[in-house]
Amino acid sequence: MALDITASGLFPIAPTPFLADGRIDTASVGTLIDRYLAAGATGVTVLGIMGEAPKLEPEESLDIAARFIAGMAGLPVIVGVSAPGFAAMRALARAVMDKGAAGVMIAPVPSLRTDDQIVGYYRQAIEAIGGDIPFVIQDYPLTLSVQMTPKVIRQIVQDHASCMMLKHEDWPGLDKITALRGFQADGSMRPISILTGNGGLFLDFEMERGADGAMTGYAFPEMLADVVRLQKAGDRDAAHDLFDAHLPLLRYEQQQGVGLSTRKYVLMRRGFIASDAQRKPGGALNAPARAEVDYLLARLAKHDPRARV
Incomplete structure (x- = not known):
């Protein structure tokens, strides 16, 4: 299924499950797929920033993507292909599309500063991977330090017919969504899908x-x-009401440096993955942090029984 501008709903960003010795836990990949489908996912995104993609060998990246593509019951799978160089980006993008991916996600390199540099980067990236591959713009200035204005995003969308989606992760960013939908309403930007990240903190x-x-x-x-x-x-x-009940845990998970450790710990407690291990370099929650997360889960369970672990 090729990605298009009608994409909506929930596309979970999948973590990469590892065993304690650093090998990929392929059994947990299957469990993740099953649990995402049961949760109502309408697609999935793999090899994102929280997927520890830079720690993977090229063949591992392709294998994980292929497993999700085969397991997601025909739903669209987006694959993160961001890389320091375009050769690696092109190789992975073409390979995952050959496996049946719906599209790819491209984040700007952190060195970009001006509007012209950002627009030029995406022009070169699409030249490299090919204009036939549907792609997602990842706008995540808190981590990538690249500031994309609504006008820059509009320019990228208008320049590339293969741009189908924005992954919006700016903070504060609510006005950016309003501005982009305003461009769409006045006809100065063609419609695209907008899905949001940031751990869901402002969903x-x-x-x-x-x-x-x-x-x-x-x-x-x-x-x-x-x-x-x-x-x-x-x-x-x-x-x-539902969102507010989860907000304390959302906030805890959003901490820089321990966010992935928190997420993997909770996913492990919930049975989505067998281990909260990260591939080195990586960390894990210490005993006080685990106790805090367990306390938050117990409090959440009073409002949402799915937190009873």
Whole structure:
């Protein structure tokens, strides 16, 4: 299934599960797929920033992508192909598309500073991978330090017919969604899908500003899917009530440096993956942090029984 501008709902960002010795846990890949499907995912994204993609060998990256493509019951699989050089980006992009991926996600390199540099980078990237591959712009200035204005995003969209989606992860970024939907309304930008990241931390209001869904890896994908569904149905209060119950854990997971450790720990506690191991260099929650997360899960379980682990 090729990615197009109608993409919506929940595209979880999948972590890469590892065994304690650093090998990829292929059994947990299968479990993740099953749990994402049960959670109501409408697609999935692999080899993102939280997927520890830079720690993988090229053949490992392709193998993981292929496993998700085979297991997601025909739903679209987006593969992160960001790389320091275009040769590696092209090789992975063409390989995963040959395996049946729906499209690829490209993040800007952190050295870009000016609008012209950003627009030029995406022009060169699409020249490298080919204009026939549907792609997603990843806008994540908090991690990548690249500031994309709405006008720059509009320029990239208008320059490349193969751009189907924006992964919106700016902070604060609600006005950016409004600006982009305004461009669409006035005809100065063609429609695209907008899915949001940032761990889901602002999903409640992002949906109200015009987002089509979520593309992030919070350890309760069911909550993300429910909030998207409730907002689309116009049940604002129910969406916010559910979101608010999860907010303490969302906030904890958003901490720089321990966010992935927290996410993997909760996913392990919930049975999505067998181990919370990260491939080196990587960390793990210490005993006090694990106790804090366990406390947050116990409190959340009073409002959402899915947190009973």
